Amino acid sequence: MRRRKIDVAALPGAAATQVDDRLTLATPLRKAFNKVFPDHWSFLLGEIALYSFIVLLLTGTFLAFFFDPSMQDVQYNGSFTPLRGVQMSQAYSSSLHLSFDVRGGLFLRQMHHWAALLFMAAIIVHMLRVFFTGAFRKPRELNWIVGILLFWMGFLEGFCGYSLPDDALSGTGLRIASAIVLSIPLVGSWVATSLFGGEFPGDVILDRLYITHVLLVPGAILALITVHLALLVKQMHTQWPGPGRTNRNVIGVRMFPGFAVKTTGFFMMVFATIALLAGVFQINPIWLFGPYRPAVVSAASQPDWYVMFLDGSTRLMPAWEIRFHLAGHAYMIPAVFWPTVVLPGLLTVLPLLYPFLEARFTKDRQHHHLLQRPRDVPLRTGLGAMAVTFYLVLFVSGGNDVIADKFNISLNAMTWAGRIGLLILPPLAYYLAYRISLGLQQHDREVLAHGIETGIIKRAPDGRFYEVHQPLGPVDEHGHSALEYQGWSVPKKMNRVGALVPAIRGFFFPVERAPERELPEAPISPAPDRQEISSH
Amino acid sequence: MSRHAETEQFDVDDPRLNRFDLVREGARRDGVRIVHYEPRFPVPGTKREKRVERTVAGLFLLGGLAATAFVVGYIAWPFHYVPGANVNKLYTPVLGVTLGLTLLLFGLGIILWGKKLLPEEISVQERHGGASPRDEQRLTGATMMNMVDELGIRRRPLLRRAALLGLLPVGVVAAAPLIGGFIQDPNRGHILAKTAWRKGIQLVRDDMTPIRPEEVSIGGQMTVFPGIPEGNTNKYGDSPTLLIQLRDEDAAALRNKLAGVNQGSMWRNFVAYSKICTHAGCPASLFEQQSNILLCPCHQSQFNITDNARPVFGPATRPLPMLPITVDSNGFFVAQSDYKQPVGPGFWERPDETTQD
Ligand code: FES
Numbered sequence: 001m002r003r004r005k006i007d008v009a010a011l012p013g014a015a016a017t018q019v020d021d022r023l024t025l026a027t028p029l030r031k032a033f034n035k036v037f038p039d040h041w042s043f044l045l046g047e048i049a050l051y052s053f054i055v056l057l058l059t060g061t062f063l064a065f066f067f068d069p070s071m072q073d074v075q076y077n078g079s080f081t082p083l084r085g086v087q088m089s090q091a092y093s094s095s096l097h098l099s100f101d102v103r104g105g106l107f108l109r110q111m112h113h114w115a116a117l118l119f120m121a122a123i124i125v126h127m128l129r130v131f132f133t134g135a136f137r138k139p140r141e142l143n144w145i146v147g148i149l150l151f152w153m154g155f156l157e158g159f160c161g162y163s164l165p166d167d168a169l170s171g172t173g174l175r176i177a178s179a180i181v182l183s184i185p186l187v188g189s190w191v192a193t194s195l196f197g198g199e200f201p202g203d204v205i206l207d208r209l210y211i212t213h214v215l216l217v218p219g220a221i222l223a224l225i226t227v228h229l230a231l232l233v234k235q236m237h238t239q240w241p242g243p244g245r246t247n248r249n250v251i252g253v254r255m256f257p258g259f260a261v262k263t264t265g266f267f268m269m270v271f272a273t274i275a276l277l278a279g280v281f282q283i284n285p286i287w288l289f290g291p292y293r294p295a296v297v298s299a300a301s302q303p304d305w306y307v308m309f310l311d312g313s314t315r316l317m318p319a320w321e322i323r324f325h326l327a328g329h330a331y332m333i334p335a336v337f338w339p340t341v342v343l344p345g346l347l348t349v350l351p352l353l354y355p356f357l358e359a360r361f362t363k364d365r366q367h368h369h370l371l372q373r374p375r376d377v378p379l380r381t382g383l384g385a386m387a388v389t390f391y392l393v394l395f396v397s398g399g400n401d402v403i404a405d406k407f408n409i410s411l412n413a414m415t416w417a418g419r420i421g422l423l424i425l426p427p428l429a430y431y432l433a434y435r436i437s438l439g440l441q442q443h444d445r446e447v448l449a450h451g452i453e454t455g456i457i458k459r460a461p462d463g464r465f466y467e468v469h470q471p472l473g474p475v476d477e478h479g480h481s482a483l484e485y486q487g488w489s490v491p492k493k494m495n496r497v498g499a500l501v502p503a504i505r506g507f508f509f510p511v512e513r514a515p516e517r518e519l520p521e522a523p524i525s526p527a528p529d530r531q532e533i534s535s536h
Numbered sequence: 537m538s539r540h541a542e543t544e545q546f547d548v549d550d551p552r553l554n555r556f557d558l559v560r561e562g563a564r565r566d567g568v569r570i571v572h573y574e575p576r577f578p579v580p581g582t583k584r585e586k587r588v589e590r591t592v593a594g595l596f597l598l599g600g601l602a603a604t605a606f607v608v609g610y611i612a613w614p615f616h617y618v619p620g621a622n623v624n625k626l627y628t629p630v631l632g633v634t635l636g637l638t639l640l641l642f643g644l645g646i647i648l649w650g651k652k653l654l655p656e657e658i659s660v661q662e663r664h665g666g667a668s669p670r671d672e673q674r675l676t677g678a679t680m681m682n683m684v685d686e687l688g689i690r691r692r693p694l695l696r697r698a699a700l701l702g703l704l705p706v707g708v709v710a711a712a713p714l715i716g717g718f719i720q721d722p723n724r725g726h727i728l729a730k731t732a733w734r735k736g737i738q739l740v741r742d743d744m745t746p747i748r749p750e751e752v753s754i755g756g757q758m759t760v761f762p763g764i765p766e767g768n769t770n771k772y773g774d775s776p777t778l779l780i781q782l783r784d785e786d787a788a789a790l791r792n793k794l795a796g797v798n799q800g801s802m803w804r805n806f807v808a809y810s811k812i813c814t815h816a817g818c819p820a821s822l823f824e825q826q827s828n829i830l831l832c833p834c835h836q837s838q839f840n841i842t843d844n845a846r847p848v849f850g851p852a853t854r855p856l857p858m859l860p861i862t863v864d865s866n867g868f869f870v871a872q873s874d875y876k877q878p879v880g881p882g883f884w885e886r887p888d889e890t891t892q893d
Binding site: 030031034035036071073079080081082087089100101103104106107110139172175176178179180182183184185186187188189190192193194195197198199200201235236244247248249250251252253254257258261262264265266267268269271272273275276277278279280292293294295296297311314315316317318319320321323325329330331332333334335336339367369400401411412415 | 566568615616627628629630633635636637638639640642643644645646647648650651654657658659660661662663665666719720721722727728759761769770773774776816817818821833835836847849850851852853854881882884885887
């Protein structure tokens with residue numbers, strides 16, 4: 001018999017055949033490889049959130065090996081001398097140990113914290129993108145809902161994590177959280193005592209937050225991300241309008257290799273940003289705050305940024321408490337209930353309903369795969385601007401004591417400014433955004449009809465001055481072109497239609513010779529009586 | 537169907553086809569048209585292509601260098617905490633900068649590779665969204681309805697009711713151990729209404745030493761804890777109290793205004809208020825001597841200490857409860873009793889003080 005020769009080059013092919021023989025993968029696999037992704041910078045925002053989450057999982061796993069959530073009282077005797085001999089919880093002590101006595105521990109802790117901040121920031125900016133471009137419209141309402149759930153899960157996860165080290169700040173946050181739970185009518189005191197295993201702070205809450213932080217919520221987030229991405233794959237990505245792009249296609253590059261290479265590079269960049277931030281900028285220096293003690297005060301204590309808006313709403317809330325008697329017993333609804341339970345409730349329900357409300361009011365039952373420019377939907381843009389302003393006023397108010405202190409303004413004045421601003425600024429923002437949208441729309445139409453302003457002023461023989469316009473299409477006898485607005489950006493500068501010489505390549509030295517300059521043709525069919533606009 | 541016919545005609549073994557023809561056909565079958573596909577450098581080996589190649593290679597090599605620096609720094613740089621300014625403090629920045637650079641360089645290299653070396657491509661994929669064909673919907677609907685009928689739930693009301701009735705307790709059984717273990721009665725021991733203070737318990741400092749009246753300066757304040765074992769720990773989180781000696785005129789003002797439950801709680805010019813903010817429980821203890829205002833740092837509620845610690849600004853609604861104090865035969869401060877009102881944040885069934893006084 002002839003000896004069988006092993007052909008190394010054919011091995012992968014042979015292996016693939018074997019796998020396919022068993023799993024019938026050829027068609028679905030190729031389909032996945034060939035999936036087309038559209039490209040636009042604004043589509044990267046969600047990716048930032050996803051990659052931050054991966055960093056969170058990696059760093060969090062490391063931290064979990066060293067952190068101990070026990071609330072048992074211990075005496076610290078690690079290497080951070082200023083706190084030696086201080087009584088503290090085992091949780092705080094192990095956080096200090098992790099920061100000072102574990103090689104690279106502080107770096108990974110700071111990476112974890114920065115990644116969390118970035119995660120929430122990316123989620124919010126991504127949601128704004130989706131909102132303002134109408135990407136939530138049919139058939140993507142479900143994914144919008146999943147996104148909102150992801151935001152709140154991230155919020156909860158962040159809060160739990162912030163509470164774990166048991167330093168003065170996290171204890172204060174937890175104290176307020178317990179007051180928020182207490183404020184819920186009817187069941188508040190039962191829920192609070194049950195959560196804390198008795199009176200605040202008790203000795204079980206950190207263990208409970210820990211398992212929530214490392215298992216329950218991350219599990220939920222992972223599941224939601226899976227659904228989010230599965231829906232994205234199933235429904236395919238939206239795209240901006242543009243040449244050839246319709247509601248029935250996606251134009252871009254295939255997943256492999258083009259999209260995959262780019263997104264891998266982008267993942268590295270996100271990871272790099274978090275590493276740089278974690279190395280260079282200190283975050284949550286728990287050793288400066290000391291252990292949590294209910295009597296110890298810390299001025300200017302701020303929560304993580306994504307909680308600030310709730311802090312702000314709590315600060316702005318007037319001292320309104322509802323008290324009443326029923327069958328000889330007194331009952332009350334504390335002031336904290338409204339800004340910390342009702343408001344977040346509204347902030348969840350309204351966005352959840354928004355896609356359906358919009359569809360209802362616009363009577364729009366169509367499928368939409370093309371994005372809208374914010375200017376083309378002034379009403380939605382106005383509402384969004386209103387919401388953002390509302391949020392910003394609350395956010396700024398969450399730090400109003402710091403602002404009052406730094407700029408020497410009275411604290412009470414800051415609070416009143418916040419209260420009034422919360423009522424006045426959002427409608428103002430609505431009005432402005434609405435008007436600006438209309439203005440931008442009109443300008444687009446104007447350029448389409450009259451052409452681009454060239455900045456060249458000419459004087460007619462009769463002494464009149466006029467500006468030369470470069471039409472974007474064939475013109476009628478009045479010099480107007482009848483171009484239809486396509487929902488995509490209209491060129492408004494001459495170099496956007498090729499009036500400038502292309503830049504010469506090369507960083508320090510040119511690597512190519514400048515092409516002979518000739519007047520470029522306008523990409524859109526030139527007007528018959530085109531003006532000579534550049535001088536040689 | 538024309539698509540089917542085309543598929544039939546396409547012979548993957550046709551020797552005239554090159555590999556890209558196969559790629560194109562595969563994409564076509566997946567609903568993707570590759571409408572534009574062109575190498576970045578039509579003539580291989582030009583100066584520009586070489587240059588891009590060198591740049592990408594350079595980025596990767598530099599990335600490797602930064603990674604090496606990270607590993608060396610990680611192992612060799614001293615990291616233990618040493619007080620004062622020293623190189624140990626640079627451990628984290630060294631790790632951050634080297635790791636950041638590593639990833640940044642690799643990321644840039646990969647992106648450059650993708651942008652400058654991969655072929656230029658525009659592909660168009662058709663969308664097949666929307667509802668399933670009507671016949672498919674009908675068929676699935678019928679299958680589902682048939683399931684219901686097969687079970688006979690609609691025809692057998694007895695079975696249906698029995699199943700529901702039986703399942704209800706089963707559901708509770710599933711939920712009970714999950715939730716039941718947590719439940720604690722807030723009314724047991726009246727934990728929300730009571731603190732550790734009792735008649736005769738000394739007011740002590742953080743180091744558990746008792747306090748004589750002359751040890752508090754006029755207009756000064758001091759945080760005090762119940763003088764019981766662990767009285768200054770988080771076990772008694774609602775007990776910290778602020779002991780203040782008022783100036784004569786302020787004390788007189790307060791005495792004139794003492795509200796019902798607070799009557800008889802002062803000792804001479806001394807007054808003791810709960811430190812736990814009635815808004816959300818932060819320690820309300822930034823004391824402004826001039827204006828006699830206690831400020832809570834969390835949401836800036838302000839309490840007037842010459843008027844029963846009534847809230848004068850901010851979201852707090854209720855005054856800070858006053859601890860009835862006196863001085864015992866040894867000359868140390870002691871509590872006359874527990875607080876007469878619940879300390880700290882409000883809750884649904886909190887007793888109303890207006891009914892108490
Ligand atoms: S906790 Fe004191 S003002 Fe909110």
